[in-house]
Amino acid sequence: MNAPASVLVVGASAAGLATAEALRRKGFEGRLTLLGAEAHLPYDRPPLSKQVLSGDWVPERARLRSETTLSELDIDLVLGEAAVSLDAAKRQVKTDRERELAADAIVIATGVRPRALPGTAGLSGVHLLRTMEDALALQAELTASRRLVVVGDGVLGTEIAATATKRCGSVTLVGPQAAPMEQQIGADTAKALAALHAERGVDLRPGVGVDGLVETGGSVSGVRLATGEVLPADAVVVSIGSMPATEWLAGSGLRVEDGVVCDAHCRAAEGIWAVGDVARWHHRGLGRSLRLENRTNATEQAGAVAAGILGAAGAYEPVPYFWTDQFDVKIQVYGLPGPHADTEVVEGDPADGRFVLRCTENGRVSAIVGWNMPKQARLRRAEIAYA
Amino acid sequence: MAAPDVFDQRDEDGIVVLLDPSPGDEQLDAVREAAGVCPALAIELSETP
Incomplete structure (x- = not known):
């Protein structure tokens, strides 16, 4: 395949920006458009649950690149405008401002959306964490006199619990596993992590499901466990996983099954690629499809996709890698x-x-x-x- | 590591260590790659002819 004359990257977070950067680094000189739904300049998400939530960093410090570096990339950066549909055969994207953007190659980098607890929409004191606004809204709730309950014992929930102990008098972490992050780090390390959290004052409620939230006058006042027990709460963070942001691909002709389904080269169709949290690709080394929601994969996969767009033949088969900082x-x-x-x-x-x-x-x-x-x-x- | 001749990590805490502050041209691609992929955004590269 010849190198395309134009590339449109849909999604301006870590994976999307890294794809644009890798294209330029590898010598792509054609037209390059980066379309992002959020109005902010591209920012990094791992600090949201750590340095931004704790208040150690001002929001600007989480920016992925300075304005100068971005302008040197020579990209059309379109922010605050979301893709609403894709025609894969025509390689054409429609945005929520009724614009149509076409390119020889399209990269899908729309990430994921956090899963909410059913029936909790509009309830004051209930938080999800994905965006900068989410992090700042949650931060405002974390004060010494307040009791925070974190629902969900994956990486994000566990990080939030660790960070919240710096600001909150009372932090409880509830989840279905025997110890936090067991699925991601294995049982032995998860046990050590549970001990660390307990030692630093997190009240751990392992191995228990959540039935729902308790409401008082429009605000959350507690978390009802499957055992019937109610944990009193002034604020609740729900971090029970996320869903690939693929609604906009309905009718696109692409296969979507818990992510955009791609081949071993992260290609979803001729001229269409996917990268980052949203991409489910065939990992040849592991012999199965994989979708990774982590920061390192966003960058590594971006490099592979950029190389693929420019005609490289190699399959993407990384050793998955993530890190977490807690206490x-x-x-x-x-x-x-x-x-x-x-x-x-x-x-x-x-x-x-x-x-x-x-x-x-x-x-x-x-x-x-x-x-x-x-x-x-x-x-x-x-x-x-x-x- | 993308450029092992230019960067290392400290044994005790993994913080990046700069081995060669002005690497030669033969390292340029590797260093650009390292700056692009560093998850901590810790590498700033200034290129002078």
Whole structure:
């Protein structure tokens, strides 16, 4: 395939911007348009649940690139305008301002939307966290006299609970797993994480579902657990996962199944690509389709998509990687720690608060988990072998 | 790491260490790549002829 003369990237967050940057870095000189639904200049999301929520950073510090750097990219940056439909065959996108944008190649980078608890819309004191506005609205609620309940024990909920202890007198973390982030970091590390949270004052309510929220005069006043118990709350954050933002692709002709379905090259159709949280692509090394909601994948996949648009032939088969910072602990996870992996400490010592864990499944290293040993964990990434 | 001859990490906390503050032309692509993909946005590159 010849390199296209024009590329339209739909979504101006980490994955979309990184795709535009990678295209330029790899020598693409054609017309490049970056369309973003949010009015802000592109900003980074990982700080939202940490430095922005805690108040340590002003919002501007989360910007991905300065205005000067963005202007040097020579892109048509269209912000505050959302795509509402795509015609994949014509490679044409319609926006909520009735504009039609066409390009030789289109990159879908619309990310995900947080899942809400049913029946809680409009209830004061209930929060989701995805955007800068979400983070600032939640931050305003976190004061010493208030009780926060975090519903959801995945990465985001667990990070929010850790950050909130800096500002709130009372923080409770509720979730269905035996320990927070068990699915993402494995049972052993999750146990260590639970101990850390408990030690720092988070009230953990593991292994329990949430029935619903309790309302008093239009505001949330509690969280009702499946056991019938009600946890009193002045504010509630719901972080129970997210859904790929693919509604706008209805009728596009693309296959959407929990993400935009792509081949091993992250291509959804001729001239149409997907990148970041929204992309479900075939990972050849793992032999299955995968959709990763993390910051590192946004950048790495952007590089692969940009290369693919410019004609490179390689499939995208990364070792998945994410990190989380909670209290004074940095956790790094390479690969996918499955629930049935055998684990072994290969560096450091959990008793000293620094270690690297190796997870093995079916005789193969499936994951490396670092706890306050970022460099040592990275150096062991090469032990994870696919194929 | 995208440019192992130019950057390393500290053993104790993983903070990036600059090994070569003015890398040669042969490192330019690798350093541009590193600046582009660094998740902490910690790398600023100034190019002078």
